[in-house]
Structures are given as structure tokens and as C-alpha cells.
Amino acid sequence: MTSEEMTAPVKAYLEQLKQRRSPSTVANYGLDLRRMMKALAAHDIQTWNQVDQYLLMQVVTELSATVSAASIQRYRSSLRQFYRYLLEQRLVDHDPTQDLALPRRVMAEPATLSVEETLALIETITGTAPLAIRNRTILEVMYATGLKVSELLALTKADLHFNLNFLTVHDHLGKERLVPISQRAQKWVEKYLQVARPQLVNSANETAILFLNVRGGQLSRQAVWQLLKNSAAKAQLQVTVTPEILRASLKAHLLANQADYLAVVQILGNRIQNMPLLSLKRIQEVYRTCLPTALEEGE
Structure with a gap:
């Protein structure tokens, strides 16, 4: 429930706004601010001074799943104007809307798969042949970790830390991050x-790379893209599935289950200036709690 300390300043602000704006503009500001109050209340926020930039980014991302990008832009504008008022009235000591960058998902709104579509995509791969097991494993890992193709193909056996439920991932700059992985994908x-x-290994030129092609060498990016294309067609999905869509789907599913936005950003290896680094324990806690059950449990 929204506190009086949240609603009272909004009422006072809208009353002041009536003196210089049209009734329709005031009504729109009121709708925007009430929507934001409701979203913030879901995060146990009781006063406007408790809101920081990172929480706003999370809330905006959550809202973007149900409203248009234009609406999100309007919410940001309404909040900026409102926080100027709060500062003038000395009701807050900071402005979390200053330099607030919209998450990429809000700006671009890439397509995402539902949980059911994700399961359908992954479960198109059946059988016990080495390539079938490899392909199924690739899809399981790509969704469970949100890895980019380059990161997936760079994985080695030494990067697997299943006793602690995470992977060591190397990005294109050579930087490492620790990424949780589901029990299902681990299995x-x-x-x-x-x-x-063992059936794909080339004994004459053995490599530590995890995912191998039929000649025992490193799998190509094209092979992964083709795997996604074929699986999407077999699952009769109405969207062209790319690695980025799987990443976006994992992000959407975690956020839909109230995941900490900063934890999701860190899992995916995205960077926000001056973003605090969360502990692996916190990341894993968010991951376990917010990953859809059907895509977390092992078979």
C-alpha cells in the first residue's frame, strides 16, 4: 500500500500544477505519478527520498514489459518534473532522475519468448546421438546463463564450477564474470x-573448449545461429530466434519474477557507469528465486 508520505507530495504538486498547466496535462501527470507510486510501493518504498537511480532503472524496466516505450519516456519526464518540485520544497535531498539512462530493452524493445515458447524451443532437440545431446545442451546453457555466442563458444571445461552452481565467463575484452547456472542446464x-x-573429441588435436564440432574443433558462430533457426522452425515459433532474443528472454523472465535489476544486469555482463558490484551469493539468490521453475529444475 502506498504511504501517505508518498501520496501527499503528489497531491500538493498536482494542485500547484493546475495553476500553470491544462487539465488534461495535470491528469496525465497524475496518472504517471500514481503508476510510479504503485510500482515503487511493490519494492517497499515509503518515501520519495528512498528512491535511488538504480531502483528507478529496475522499476522502469519492469513497467516496460506492459507499456509502450513512449509511455516509459513520459513516465521519466513526469518524474523529472516532480523531483524538481520535491527539491524546491526540500522534501528530498537528491534527484534520482538526473542522468537516468533508460535500459536498452526499453529503448529498443527486442522481441522475447514466453516461458512456454522457450521450453518449446529447447525441447525440440531430442534423441541420444552425440550431436543431439550437444545441441540440446547448447540451448539449455544459452537460456540459463544468457551468454552471448562468443562467450558460449569460449567456454572450457575449467570454466565449469558446478559444485558452486556457476560458470566463469570471458567477454570479448578478456574480462571475467561469474554467472549462475540452473540445475537443469548443469545436468x-x-x-x-x-x-x-568423448565421441566428438579429436584425439590428435584435443582441445579444452567445451562445445565441439563433428571434427573435434571449436564450434562456429554460424552453427549456433543455424541451430536456433532450425529449432524455432520446428517449434513453430512466429519469431526469428537469435542469441540476443534468448538473452532478452532470460532477462524478461527474471524481471517478471521481481528480480533485482542490478543482479540481472550483472548476470548478463552489461555495464552501467558507477554500478555497484553485487556479491556472487546475492546474484545466485536472485537467480534461484526468480528463474521460472520450469526452466530451473532438472529433468
Whole structure:
């Protein structure tokens, strides 16, 4: 429930606004601010001074799942004007809307898959042949971790830390991050390592790379894209599935389950200037709590 300390300043602001803006403009500001109050109340916010830039980014991202990009832009504008009023009235000591960058998902709104569509995509791969097990494992890992193709293909056996439920991931700049992985995806990786990979290894030129092609070498980016294309067609999905769409889908599913926005950003390896670094324990806690159950549990 929204506190009186949240609603009272809004009422006073709208009354002041009536003196210089049209009734329709005042009504729109009121709708925007009430929507934001409701969203902030879901995060146990009781006063406007408790809001910081990172919480606003999370709330804006959550709202973007149900409203248009134009509406999100309007919410930001309404909040900026409102916080100017709060500062003038000395009701807050900071302005969290200053330099607030909209998350990329709000700006571009890439397509995402529902949980059901994600399951359908992954479960198109069946059978016990080495390539079938490898392909199923790739889809399981791509969704469970949100890795980019380059990060997926760079994985080695040494990057797997299943006793602690995470992977070490190397980005294109050579920087490492720790990424949680579901029990379900772990079981598929273990099956791949035990059953399929030994049949793909080239004993004359063995490599530590995790995912191998039929010649025992590193899998290509084109092969992963083709796998996604074929699986989407088999699942009869009405969207062209790309690695970025799988990343966006994981992000959307976590946020829909009230995941901490900063934790999701860190999992995906995105960077926000001056963003605080969360502990692996906190990241894993958010991940376990917010990953859809159907895509977390092992088979």
C-alpha cells in the first residue's frame, strides 16, 4: 500500500500544477505519478527520498514489459518534473532522475519468448546421438546463463564450477564474470561431457573448449545461429530466434519474477557507469528465486 508520505507530495504538486498547466496535462501527470507510486510501493518504498537511480532503472524496466516505450519516456519526464518540485520544497535531498539512462530493452524493445515458447524451443532437440545431446545442451546453457555466442563458444571445461552452481565467463575484452547456472542446464552439460563430447573429441588435436564440432574443433558462430533457426522452425515459433532474443528472454523472465535489476544486469555482463558490484551469493539468490521453475529444475 502506498504511504501517505508518498501520496501527499503528489497531491500538493498536482494542485500547484493546475495553476500553470491544462487539465488534461495535470491528469496525465497524475496518472504517471500514481503508476510510479504503485510500482515503487511493490519494492517497499515509503518515501520519495528512498528512491535511488538504480531502483528507478529496475522499476522502469519492469513497467516496460506492459507499456509502450513512449509511455516509459513520459513516465521519466513526469518524474523529472516532480523531483524538481520535491527539491524546491526540500522534501528530498537528491534527484534520482538526473542522468537516468533508460535500459536498452526499453529503448529498443527486442522481441522475447514466453516461458512456454522457450521450453518449446529447447525441447525440440531430442534423441541420444552425440550431436543431439550437444545441441540440446547448447540451448539449455544459452537460456540459463544468457551468454552471448562468443562467450558460449569460449567456454572450457575449467570454466565449469558446478559444485558452486556457476560458470566463469570471458567477454570479448578478456574480462571475467561469474554467472549462475540452473540445475537443469548443469545436468545437460554433465550428460554432454559424459556421453557426447568423448565421441566428438579429436584425439590428435584435443582441445579444452567445451562445445565441439563433428571434427573435434571449436564450434562456429554460424552453427549456433543455424541451430536456433532450425529449432524455432520446428517449434513453430512466429519469431526469428537469435542469441540476443534468448538473452532478452532470460532477462524478461527474471524481471517478471521481481528480480533485482542490478543482479540481472550483472548476470548478463552489461555495464552501467558507477554500478555497484553485487556479491556472487546475492546474484545466485536472485537467480534461484526468480528463474521460472520450469526452466530451473532438472529433468
